[in-house]
Amino acid sequence: MNPSPFWNPKVESLTRPELDALQVAKLRRAVRHAVERSPFHRRKLEAAGVTGECIRSLADLRRIPFTTREEWMSCQASTPLFGDLLAHPREKAIRYHLTSGTSGKNPLRVLDSRRDWQWIAECWAVGFWGFGVRPADTVFFAFSYGSFIGFWGAHYACEKIGALTLASGNMPTDMRVRQILEMGVTTVCATPTYALRLAQSAAEQGLDIKGSAVNKVIVSGEPAGSIPETKRLIEEAWGAKVADTAGMTELGTICMFECSHQPGGMHIIEDHFLEEVLDPETGMPVAYGERGERVVTSFGREMIPVLRYRTRDLVERVPAARCGCGRVYDIYAGGILGRVDDMLLIRGTNVYPRAIESIVRSHPEIDEFQIVVAKANDIDEITLRVELKPGTADGWPALEKQLHFDLKEAHEMLRFNVERAADGSLPRFELKARRVVDQRKKS
Amino acid sequence: MTEMKDMLGRPATAMEAELLDVHARLLHLAQRTDLPPCVASGSEAALALTWQMANDLGFAVDGSAR
Numbered sequence: 001m002n003p004s005p006f007w008n009p010k011v012e013s014l015t016r017p018e019l020d021a022l023q024v025a026k027l028r029r030a031v032r033h034a035v036e037r038s039p040f041h042r043r044k045l046e047a048a049g050v051t052g053e054c055i056r057s058l059a060d061l062r063r064i065p066f067t068t069r070e071e072w073m074s075c076q077a078s079t080p081l082f083g084d085l086l087a088h089p090r091e092k093a094i095r096y097h098l099t100s101g102t103s104g105k106n107p108l109r110v111l112d113s114r115r116d117w118q119w120i121a122e123c124w125a126v127g128f129w130g131f132g133v134r135p136a137d138t139v140f141f142a143f144s145y146g147s148f149i150g151f152w153g154a155h156y157a158c159e160k161i162g163a164l165t166l167a168s169g170n171m172p173t174d175m176r177v178r179q180i181l182e183m184g185v186t187t188v189c190a191t192p193t194y195a196l197r198l199a200q201s202a203a204e205q206g207l208d209i210k211g212s213a214v215n216k217v218i219v220s221g222e223p224a225g226s227i228p229e230t231k232r233l234i235e236e237a238w239g240a241k242v243a244d245t246a247g248m249t250e251l252g253t254i255c256m257f258e259c260s261h262q263p264g265g266m267h268i269i270e271d272h273f274l275e276e277v278l279d280p281e282t283g284m285p286v287a288y289g290e291r292g293e294r295v296v297t298s299f300g301r302e303m304i305p306v307l308r309y310r311t312r313d314l315v316e317r318v319p320a321a322r323c324g325c326g327r328v329y330d331i332y333a334g335g336i337l338g339r340v341d342d343m344l345l346i347r348g349t350n351v352y353p354r355a356i357e358s359i360v361r362s363h364p365e366i367d368e369f370q371i372v373v374a375k376a377n378d379i380d381e382i383t384l385r386v387e388l389k390p391g392t393a394d395g396w397p398a399l400e401k402q403l404h405f406d407l408k409e410a411h412e413m414l415r416f417n418v419e420r421a422a423d424g425s426l427p428r429f430e431l432k433a434r435r436v437v438d439q440r441k442k443s
Numbered sequence: 444m445t446e447m448k449d450m451l452g453r454p455a456t457a458m459e460a461e462l463l464d465v466h467a468r469l470l471h472l473a474q475r476t477d478l479p480p481c482v483a484s485g486s487e488a489a490l491a492l493t494w495q496m497a498n499d500l501g502f503a504v505d506g507s508a509r
């Protein structure tokens with residue numbers, strides 16, 4: 001077996017100045033490619049007077065205009081189906097995927113060439129190898145294999161690594177659990193929510209997953225993978241280590257991963273992405289350790305160049321030395337901390353869904369939950385609805401009291417309503433969980 | 444055709460030179476116009492892989508024949 005802890009030792013062991021120089025060279029190529037091939041980017045870059053030759057240092061990155069999701073959507077709307085963002089004709093593509101777009105929003109459409117598909121798998125492979133996935137592993141994907149890109153690239157990464165790779169698109173939850181046990185699966189991939197759902201199903205079926213061969217659970221798709229309370233719950237339920245990963249359909253793959261040292265955050269795959277952390281209001285860079293919006297430039301995808309894309313994700317970047325693994329890649333401490341626009345303002349107090357989830361997940365008797373915001377007599381009301389695991393109802397009065405207290409304490413004494421929901425009444429999620437219901441937006 | 448220095452200006456190692464040579468030869472093969480579908484498609488698929496390996500190691504190479 002290959003003893004290297006790094007998928008790509010040459011690059012992962014570079015010094016910071018060497019990595020910076022590599023990024024400048026890659027950025028120059030990415031800009032050149034965008035100007036030559038993508039009408040969308042050519043228009044914007046010419047207007048800003050930027051060519052590949054202008055890129056001589058990382059500071060030159062700031063001369064490149066931002067790209068927003070709104071621009072991308074409107075270019076798709078004015079030139080269906082793909083807009084004029086594509087750098088190659090559609091004939092070169094081998095894959096088509098959509099964002100998980102809900103609530104009537106138009107989905108974002110992406111195409112990938114053969115080379116893109118290799119690159120997408122490659123970025124996942126950096127992360128999976130970094131967390132310890134090896135050819136001897138059996139990897140199970142609790143994933144629907146539909147039009148949403150989700151774990152598609154991870155599946156191909158596991159094939160590339162040489163692991164035995166199991167798809168389960170056709171299986172209901174209970175069958176997936178039985179398959180994991182029957183096949184001696186060592187690595188399970190799912191959203192954090194669904195990893196908990198699988199564990200719950202195992203308990204309902206009287207099956208012992210804690211004593212199974214599973215020693216790694218790799219999660220993606222929700223910020224919860226880096227919430228310590230949620231992560232601990234998954235680790236305890238599975239008797240396995242949990243690693244978070246994060247990416248986006250716009251990029252086709254993951255841009256960050258948690259290594260086997262579990263440094264309390266995710267390493268940025270900096271030879272494939274150039275990540276900035278900016279003040280979302282001013283667009284100016286923030287310092288290490290300060291919270292800001294992730295803005296990403298991709299070096300990999302040839303069909304869809306992505307330059308300075310405003311992700312709306314909130315992060316805090318810290319130096320690579322925070323982790324003991326020795327990689328040069330910097331870290332997003334605590335993973336994705338939320339979205340620029342997911343803060344709820346309730347009677348003058350800021351409420352972040354992530355903070356509520358940390359409180360909820362510190363009570364393992366809670367199976368599922370929902371946050372409902374509504375107006376009653378012109379006053380904002382926030383209600384936490386929780387569903388209990390079977391056999392835990394006796395503890396409800398004490399739990400209700402504790403939740404009231406914890407939520408209030410964490411939110412400048414803001415009063416929350418806490419309700420118990422009937423068993424099986426709250427929605428369950430296999431893809432991205434959507435637990436906030438803001439009824440104020442409808443009125 | 445093949446750049447024998449990586450993007451940091453370092454000369455290719457023996458292993459890297461071998462990889463770049465395989466990539467260049469595949470590119471040459473894939474550009475032929477007399478290939479049967481099994482070889483035309485197979486060489487394009489293989490090129491995506493060799494391009495990715497070269498890219499990983501910091502070499503700027505051409506990606507595909509078409």
Ligand SMILES: [Zn+2]
Pocket residue numbers: 259260261262263267323324325326327
């Ligand atoms: Zn590390």
